[in-house]
Amino acid sequence: MSDLPRKAVTRTAKLAALPLGIAGRATLGLGKRIGGRPAEEVAAELQQRTADQLFKVLGELKGGAMKFGQALSVFEAALPEEVAGPYRAALTKLQEAAPPMPAASVHHALAERLGPDWRELFTSFEDKPAAAASIGQVHRAVWHDGREVAVKVQYPGAGDALLSDLTQLSRVARLIGPLIPGLDVKPLIAELRNRVTEELDYALEAESQAVHAEEFAGDPEIRVPAVVHHADQVLVTEWLEGVPLSEIIASGTQEQRDRAGRLLARFLFAGPARTGLLHADPHPGNFRLLVNDGPAEGWQLGVLDFGTVDRLPEGLPVPIGTALRLALQGDAAGVLEMLRQEGFVKPTIDLDPDAVLDYVLPIIEPAAVDEFRFTRSWMRTQAARVGDPRSPAYALGRQLNLPPSYLLIHRVTLSTIGVLCQLDATAPFRDELLAWLPGFADEEAIA
Numbered sequence: 001m002s003d004l005p006r007k008a009v010t011r012t013a014k015l016a017a018l019p020l021g022i023a024g025r026a027t028l029g030l031g032k033r034i035g036g037r038p039a040e041e042v043a044a045e046l047q048q049r050t051a052d053q054l055f056k057v058l059g060e061l062k063g064g065a066m067k068f069g070q071a072l073s074v075f076e077a078a079l080p081e082e083v084a085g086p087y088r089a090a091l092t093k094l095q096e097a098a099p100p101m102p103a104a105s106v107h108h109a110l111a112e113r114l115g116p117d118w119r120e121l122f123t124s125f126e127d128k129p130a131a132a133a134s135i136g137q138v139h140r141a142v143w144h145d146g147r148e149v150a151v152k153v154q155y156p157g158a159g160d161a162l163l164s165d166l167t168q169l170s171r172v173a174r175l176i177g178p179l180i181p182g183l184d185v186k187p188l189i190a191e192l193r194n195r196v197t198e199e200l201d202y203a204l205e206a207e208s209q210a211v212h213a214e215e216f217a218g219d220p221e222i223r224v225p226a227v228v229h230h231a232d233q234v235l236v237t238e239w240l241e242g243v244p245l246s247e248i249i250a251s252g253t254q255e256q257r258d259r260a261g262r263l264l265a266r267f268l269f270a271g272p273a274r275t276g277l278l279h280a281d282p283h284p285g286n287f288r289l290l291v292n293d294g295p296a297e298g299w300q301l302g303v304l305d306f307g308t309v310d311r312l313p314e315g316l317p318v319p320i321g322t323a324l325r326l327a328l329q330g331d332a333a334g335v336l337e338m339l340r341q342e343g344f345v346k347p348t349i350d351l352d353p354d355a356v357l358d359y360v361l362p363i364i365e366p367a368a369v370d371e372f373r374f375t376r377s378w379m380r381t382q383a384a385r386v387g388d389p390r391s392p393a394y395a396l397g398r399q400l401n402l403p404p405s406y407l408l409i410h411r412v413t414l415s416t417i418g419v420l421c422q423l424d425a426t427a428p429f430r431d432e433l434l435a436w437l438p439g440f441a442d443e444e445a446i447a
Contacts, residue, residue, distance in 0.1 A: 002334055149239055321440035
């Protein structure tokens with residue numbers, strides 16, 4: 001593959017081909033059914049071909065298109081199983097790999113950004129990328145002081161491509177939305193657009209990662225690689241070995257799943273409390289389980305990619321924990337009042353407090369018990385409940401508002417729960433809330 005495709009007309013044509021290709025395959029499938037092949041067999045074949053095309057196009061384009069694909073891959077746990085199967089493997093690929101940028105292009109980029117003598121900074125440098133992500137790819141190398149490092153190089157033209165993709169994806173969002181019940185993809189795209197500038201700034205990412213690395217240095221459960229060096233569009237960090245969460249999702253033992261789930265839940269809530277930052281890109285490709293020969297209690301969670309963070313100097317907002325505690329106590333009026341104060345319910349909207357509580361309680365079930373088993377079927381049930389137009393929850397949800405200040409928090413929480421469901425993990429979610437979520441443990445009388 002040549003350099004990242006940058007011409008807007010080329011990228012737009014590729015993206016536009018996705019829905020057209022889906023429609024064409026549907027027509028082909030109709031013909032095959034008329035020809036006598038079973039509908040189920042034809043549907044499965046079409047879904048597999050669509051998944052293959054989705055990966056090929058989004059992976060080649062990278063930029064905003066691949067970023068959007070990574071976001072979709074987190075939410076696949078909400079899809080009906082008969083739909084999710086063919087898409088799961090293709091979308092999960094987006095979390096760990098994509099067609100690479102040629103070695104010559106990487107060398108040219110490094111010479112431009114680190115200087116013509118860039119090779120002197122490394123004892124060795126592997127031309128084959130170890131991972132390829134939405135706006136850059138990672139190469140394994142050895143720094144001149146002997147440390148193994150990960151070198152992240154931003155794709156040439158990534159900024160322009162990202163903005164162009166997100167503009168185009170917003171136009172085709174209605175075609176992708178029906179794949180995921182209950183999820184409005186437009187706010188997701190809008191949020192991604194708002195974070196483009198920050199994610200393209202590797203100096204800002206280096207700062208965010210350094211804060212986490214310093215805070216979690218020596219932590220027995222969370223590991224964040226230290227920043228070694230950074231320049232314009234190049235970031236060098238210590239190498240982190242471990243089992244990618246995508247592999248554990250695919251074939252991990254239950255012990256690995258449960259340990260990864262517990263640590264993921266801990267990082268979700270402990271991170272903002274300890275650093276004032278929320279890691280805002282929780283797809284499985286950004287996490288590693290550091291497994292050793294000892295018991296699972298000694299395994300650590302490695303955390304990568306701090307390009308997108310939410311700045312929360314006071315930690316997660318107190319109203320989140322307060323509303324959660326009130327809901328578990330059955331205080332319907334208190335929950336509604338808190339939602340109004342925070343802007344989730346606009347002043348002109350009149351809602352029944354008990355209906356609001358009925359809407360909330362099934363979603364917060366993990367916070368009501370000492371241990372909760374996160375499963376795809378549970379998430380699909382929740383997605384169907386709020387996404388079915390015949391459901392009272394759907395009607396109520398249409399009247400709720402999502403304040404901009406909560407957009408990233410909402411996405412991260414939902415995405416993390418999605419990964420927990422992909423892991424099929426049993427985790428003490430409530431313990432992490434009690435320890436780290438402001439407002440949740442302010443009173444002892446929690447139901």
